Amino acid sequence: MSHTPCLPRLGAAWPMRALASLERVAPFAIGSLLLLLPQVFPLGVGRDYPNHLARVYIQNALEDAPALAANYRLDWFLVPDLALDLFAVPLAGWLSSYTIGALFNGLMLLLLFSAALALHRDAGGKDSAWPLLATAVLFNEALRWGFVNFLFACGLALWLVCFWLRSAQWPAIRRLVVFAPLQVALFFAHLLGFMLCGYLILTLELVRFWQDRDLPLRRRAGGFFVAMLQFAVPLALFGVVLFGQSGVGDDTTLYGGLGTKALAFLSPTSGLVPSASIPILLLVLVLLYAVLRHGLGTVDRRLLPLIAAMAGLVVVMPNMVLGIWGLDFRYPFIALLLAIVAVRLHPRMRGAAYARGLALTIAVAALAGAALQFAETHRKQDELRRAMALAEPGGALLVAGDYDADCPRCFPAWIDQLHVGSLAAIERQMFVPLLFSATSFVSAAPGRHDLDVPHGMPVSRHALVDGRNRPLPRRGPEHDPRHPYWFAWDENFDYLLWMRSGQRTLTGIDGLERLASGEVFELYRIVRRSPQGAP
Numbered sequence: 001m002s003h004t005p006c007l008p009r010l011g012a013a014w015p016m017r018a019l020a021s022l023e024r025v026a027p028f029a030i031g032s033l034l035l036l037l038p039q040v041f042p043l044g045v046g047r048d049y050p051n052h053l054a055r056v057y058i059q060n061a062l063e064d065a066p067a068l069a070a071n072y073r074l075d076w077f078l079v080p081d082l083a084l085d086l087f088a089v090p091l092a093g094w095l096s097s098y099t100i101g102a103l104f105n106g107l108m109l110l111l112l113f114s115a116a117l118a119l120h121r122d123a124g125g126k127d128s129a130w131p132l133l134a135t136a137v138l139f140n141e142a143l144r145w146g147f148v149n150f151l152f153a154c155g156l157a158l159w160l161v162c163f164w165l166r167s168a169q170w171p172a173i174r175r176l177v178v179f180a181p182l183q184v185a186l187f188f189a190h191l192l193g194f195m196l197c198g199y200l201i202l203t204l205e206l207v208r209f210w211q212d213r214d215l216p217l218r219r220r221a222g223g224f225f226v227a228m229l230q231f232a233v234p235l236a237l238f239g240v241v242l243f244g245q246s247g248v249g250d251d252t253t254l255y256g257g258l259g260t261k262a263l264a265f266l267s268p269t270s271g272l273v274p275s276a277s278i279p280i281l282l283l284v285l286v287l288l289y290a291v292l293r294h295g296l297g298t299v300d301r302r303l304l305p306l307i308a309a310m311a312g313l314v315v316v317m318p319n320m321v322l323g324i325w326g327l328d329f330r331y332p333f334i335a336l337l338l339a340i341v342a343v344r345l346h347p348r349m350r351g352a353a354y355a356r357g358l359a360l361t362i363a364v365a366a367l368a369g370a371a372l373q374f375a376e377t378h379r380k381q382d383e384l385r386r387a388m389a390l391a392e393p394g395g396a397l398l399v400a401g402d403y404d405a406d407c408p409r410c411f412p413a414w415i416d417q418l419h420v421g422s423l424a425a426i427e428r429q430m431f432v433p434l435l436f437s438a439t440s441f442v443s444a445a446p447g448r449h450d451l452d453v454p455h456g457m458p459v460s461r462h463a464l465v466d467g468r469n470r471p472l473p474r475r476g477p478e479h480d481p482r483h484p485y486w487f488a489w490d491e492n493f494d495y496l497l498w499m500r501s502g503q504r505t506l507t508g509i510d511g512l513e514r515l516a517s518g519e520v521f522e523l524y525r526i527v528r529r530s531p532q533g534a535p
Contacts, residue, residue, distance in 0.1 A: 056092070056100060060089075080241060081191065123302065132363040136362055150330060157186060160201075165204070173226070203305050203306055267330075280366055288339060300342045380518070388424055391428050396431040396451065398496050399421040399496075400486075400496060403499075413501040414520040417521070434458075436455055450492075464489065465509065467488070470487040513526075
């Protein structure tokens with residue numbers, strides 16, 4: 001008797017069994033890799049991230065480092081942007097700033113990833129592979145810009161929304177007692193993470209208010225009011241920040257042009273290596289469309305209002321509000337993440353099994369693309385970190401760069417290393433401008449007051465040449481991003497970091513002694529001129 005007819009069935013079942021085995025281990029494997037990625041490449045996050053690292057170091061080393069104390073001091077006021085700062089407090093005496101930052105970034109990725117899995121489970125999803133598709137959107141434009149406090153707060157916000165859904169049957173007062181202090185903590189982690197959580201919970205409560213329309217209006221209004229009371233203290237604190245202090249930015253509000261909105265549309269995966277960013281985004285969108293178009297899954301109705309609310313927010317969100325830049329590209333990944341986790345695949349459909357396999361494949365490809373991007377950013381930033389050993393401790397570092405100052409959207413090739421010069425504060429206790437001093441406890445020491453500017457781009461070559469022989473004006477008590485801190489730079493700074501594109505070096509400017517050269521930078525010692533003007 002032959003068993004040949006059974007062979008095709010065994011062959012067809014094998015991929016399904018293999019996929020089922022992979023599904024069981026994949027969430028743990030991917031979660032572990034997300035946690036480990038920043039440990040392998042601790043400087044793999046660029047742009048604003050070195051500023052966060054430098055601030056953490058200054059806050060915790062200031063008392064024991066005289067050179068640092070000559071450059072910085074601490075000002076205590078309400079700051080709703082402290083996730084990494086608070087995380088570092090119990091660890092600063094044991095670990096380096098780089099290790100603390102790496103642990104924080106790993107936990108940040110893990111928070112977002114685990115929140116996606118939890119929301120999918122709450123939405124009725126039972127498969128383990130499909131929500132792994134959300135891995136792709138963890139490496140977004142906000143991460144590319146180094147907005148690590150914001151992303152950590154987004155992870156907390158999504159977990160709070162998940163807990164809010166799970167606690168729907170709790171007594172209203174019990175809910176308030178539990179969630180009110182959590183909202184205060186979220187506010188201090190990052191203002192925009194708190195705003196996200198408030199927006200999503202407000203959406204859920206408005207939907208509930210409408211669904212309970214058969215109940216007396218007074219009862220519905222009372223329940224809604226108690227639910228909103230959890231935000232009372234953080235909103236009062238925000239009022240103090242906005243009106244009792246200097247605000248959260250420079251009061252500029254700007255919607256942005258077509259180029260800015262195009263960047264926002266592509267932002268959910270733009271933290272991946274550039275060659276993989278758009279293809280992976282297209283694969284995610286096409287897979288989502290195919291699953292819903294062919295009836296392989298359904299969208300959970302509880303999360304549908306949140307998806308609609310986030311889609312609307314993405315459309316109307318300006319690029320800048322009250323000086324907070326990049327708002328329009330911070331939230332699209334949340335909208336796409338919610339759309340992914342809200343989908344429940346039909347387990348008995350063969351097409352659904354293929355969709356799970358594709359989701360797992362895209363997640364692995366996204367991890368590979370993220371690892372390549374992390375590795376490249378780490379390599380370039382670590383090269384400068386090591387070069388700083390050639391400089392003397394203390395002093396001040398001026399960062400200048402090769403870019404078109406008249407084209408704000410023409411990012412230079414070194415944009416991912418925008419604030420890498422801030423590592424000089426860690427490596428050599430130097431003063432470095434553009435350290436986001438208006439929104440942190442770190443500010444300039446009295447002797448550096450006129451050099452302190454909270455944010456901006458490095459000095460362009462034209463401004464460097466033009467400002468050399470101009471006297472440095474006094475800066476008032478308020479932070480002013482337009483203050484020309486680089487005037488008379490050869491008298492007030494000790495070192496110059498030149499960020500270059502390709503092989504375009506800093507030539508034709510005297511009084512500079514080159515110490516080191518890297519892939520995207522040149523480090524110079526500034527040679528003081530004598531009163532007669534001779535080198």
